[in-house]
Amino acid sequence: MLSSRIILAAIIIAGTAGTATSQAIRLDDRGFSFRFGKDDRRGDVEGKRASCEVYARIAQVQADANIRYxxxxxxxxxxxxxxxxxxxxxWARRxxxxxxxxxxxxxxxDCFNRLGDFDDRR
Known part of the structure; x- marks a missing residue:
């Protein structure tokens, strides 16, 4: 469940390479609520809110990987x-x-490819 802040998911980081790994990740929302504000004209569109929540969480995982590696x-x-x-x-288009x-x-x-691949040692 997203609200538990721990997600067990298959995250495709390779994009076009088509490889996936299953990782347990901890997301730190720092108390942020994924809700639209009262002045937000899209505040009544639940699908957009849900889409943005998922987008933001994926972006955070990718940004954290950028730092970690x-x-x-x-x-x-x-x-x-x-x-x-x-x-x-x-406000962004899909x-x-x-x-x-x-x-x-x-x-x-590309970054992971520069780090090397364990398969090369087989």
Missing amino acids: RCGFRGPQWDTDTRNHFRWCR ADLARDQLFRSQGLQ
Whole structure:
């Protein structure tokens, strides 16, 4: 359950490579509530809110991986704060959300490729 802050999920970081790993991850929302504000004209659209929550959590996991593996990516797309990704998502088109996730995914895969692959030792 997302509200438990621990997710056991298959996260596809490789994007186009099609590999997935199952990881237990802890998400730190720092008390942030994934709700639209009263002044938000999209506040009544539950699907958009849910989509943005998932987008923000995935972006946070990708940004954390960037730091953990010292990939060195910078910019707002690599922010580790879920609230910034959630706020941006509220007004973004679905195509832009998909593009950003793929951008981070491909960047991480390039970084992981530079780190080396354990399969080379077989």
